[in-house]
Amino acid sequence: MNSLLVRFFLFSLVIAGCSIAVTAWLASQATTGAIRQEQGEAFETDVQIYDALVGYAASHGDWGQVRSTVDELARRYDRRVALTDQNGRKLVDTGDQNAPQLPVTPKALIDPLNVNGEIDPRAVGPFLLKDDEKRKLRSYADQLVRCNDRVEIVETPNGRPRIKGLEPGRHSVWDSCASGEYLQTVTATETAGYRELQGYFVACLATLPGNAMLPAKAPGRVDELDWDVLVVQGTTPDVVRCMDEARRDMLRTHVAPPAQLFLTARAGDSPQQIDLSTTGATRITLVALGILALAGFASWVTATQLVRPIRALTAATKRTAEGDRTARVDGGAGEIGQLAKSFNSMSEKLAETERQRQAMVSDVAHELRTPLGNITGWLEATQDGLAEPDPHLIGMLLEESLLLQRLVDDLHDLAQADAGTLRLHPEPIALDDVVDQVVNAQQNREILLRAETTPVHLSADPVRLRQALGNLVANAVRYTPPGGEVVVRLFQWQDRAILEVADTGTGIAPEDVPHVFDRFWRADKSRSRRTGGSGLGLAITRHLVEAHGGTVSVTSTLGEGSTFRISLPLA
Structure with a gap:
């Protein structure tokens, strides 16, 4: 495993294997795409049935009249729809006498007071406006639109027309339109609803420490206290919880009780999870092995081409370490080629350094030879009695020794500079x-x-x-x-x-x-x-x-x- 060739080859095989696996997975995804889309459509159908039944429960006090709604949903979506209470007692079932038993686990729980932890907005209870109130507010809304065409009107679940996107407490868009002010007037139905809500809220507050209370009278304008987005500001979480419980207690008698929803195929059984068939698995495996072999061959060729210049670099490095300064490598193009060029440059510099070293040794020997030869020759002549040690001779020998000393000092300075130990005293x-x-x-x-x-x-x-x-x-x-x-x-x-x-x-x-x-x-x-x-x-x-x-x-x-x-x- 220390060989770069083997490691590169194995690594390439791993990559090829992963690529084949991913390709096979993508192929299976493409094959089952339509099936998954169909399953998604089935899930969307279940959501639509659930939403329709939650809407029914939010607007009815019981499940007594739900049969026609359930039959219509079953016919429209070609499903068997069944409702039971929380004790398992059937409320309605579109299956016939030959239909199998319902699954053990229900599809969902129908509870308009707890839809993902929130109250369904269609559960308006006593806030549902009467027909004459709706007509009067609708006429105000039409007048406001004629007065200000930038206003867009939407209808809330309790039947009240409302300006789209307008936050409670803001009414600048109707400052010049009197109908806008009339549109915000609280109706008699809403006033009664607010009073009923206040009763539940006060009862809950009585169990809390402190003296947090709602206003003594119902609001005069919708934007003063909008029950649909009611927030008790500046109070403790317990007070906010009381308002939430008050709304649920008030609505509990106006909505249908929780029920369990069962959805199955019209024959009765739950749709089976569809998966990709195993047909052709052997053929897929053989094709994958063939691709893997081809990828392995290509990887081996590529790895060989990659490793060849590296091996040449290794051999050249060994030759350089053994003293051969003529070693050069032809690495071709790319990163390996750049590495080979760097090695060749280094080798050339080493050769130049070697030449300089040899020249320096020769130069030092040359520089030392002349003064040493003069000193040796005159000392031998003096020893043999051929020259007298007079002041002139001694001065000449001293001058030659000073030359040697200066040369040694210069070499010492250069050696310190090369070693980075040249000391300065600034x-x-x-x-x-x-x-x-x-x-x-x-x-x-x-x-x-x-x-x-x-x-x-x-x-x-x-x-x-x-x-x-x-x-x-x-x-x-x-x-x-x-x-x-x-x-x-x-x-x-x-x-x-x-x-x-x-x-x-x-x-x-x-x-x-x-x-x-x-x-x-x-x-x-x-x-x-x-x-x-x-x-x-x-x-x-x-x-x-x-x-x-x-x-x-x-x-x-x-x-x-x-x-x-x-x-x-x-x-």
Whole structure:
């Protein structure tokens, strides 16, 4: 299981298997779609029968006259409809004498006072308006519509016309229509209903602590107390519960008692759950296995193509680890191709690093060989009595040892920079003082060395900055012929301090400019110390400047001179 090829293949098989399973499921859903739609229509039919019977119970005090309604529902929806009381006694049944027994579990409970926890709005009880009241309110509604055609009238279950969408207590739309005000007048029937409701409500409140009461008189306007959306505001939940119980107690004598509803097929049995037939299961299984085999073959080919460049990368990585810097990989296109290109780039950089390392070892050996050879030769000559240890010889040997010391110090600084252990000791300094110190220390009789500075203050390591700037000035002095000029400039540009060392020396060829800050690189390919130093000064300068968060760059024109620029952040 550690093989990527095996894992990818198994993973592809799992995906293919899931895809086949989902496809088969979708096919079964498509096959049974019509059946499910038919079942949904049957459920909708049951809901319509239930709603019709709830409406009957809400508007009748008993089930005595429900036979005609039940027969009409059974004929319209081609169902057997039966009602029993809560003790199981039949109230009405459209099945004949040969019909089987009713199911044990009823389809629903018909109770207009508890439809999903709410009172059915068609249960209006004593609030049902008389015919003359309906006619009078209807005439007011017609007048209001003629007065204001933006008004839409709907009729509530108790027969009252009402403005659609108007919240209780708001009547701005009829301010200019007197009929709108008449439309809100409470009728005698509603007044009597409110009084009856108040009696039940007061009886419930008497059982509660406190003195919460309804108004002593019935409201004069419907929008003052709308029984259909009655809410007792600013009271406790117990008071709200009392109003709900009062409404149920008042309506209980005006609606039919709860009854159990049974719905079956006309023959008597409940419709059986229809499911997809098992016919053709073997054929479906064989087709699924064939698709799975085809998917497995395609997955194996794809996995092989994916793993091949990865294996090549693995082999190339092993070769690189063993020291072969020529290993390259052809990964093609895509993400694997990008990975192969990254590996090839890394391998090339490793090869370049190896070449640089070998060159550096050779350069270090070359740099050490000359002073060590001079010291060894003169010491052997002195030992053999061929040279006298006079002050001149001792001075020459001291100069050679100092060259060795400087080379060792430069290599040590570079090693610290590479390891990230180059320590700085920053402190507030005046950068123009650093420039003056470097210029004074590098004065030369053969060339003009001068400074152009403005006061600039920042926090930096003064020793390291003198070392970095000193390397640039020494380099400029070394490559400027007698009679030339070296200018050290200091100025502030935006939020940075700029140090420039400009000379009128030999300049640098364009192809050599990118290598100026490389280790052991010198413009003089003869590598003579009379025309160049160790080749480490500019590399050290770059590391010291970058350690201060700055940058160093160079611009040069061959035969005219060069300008080295150090940019340091002031913050």
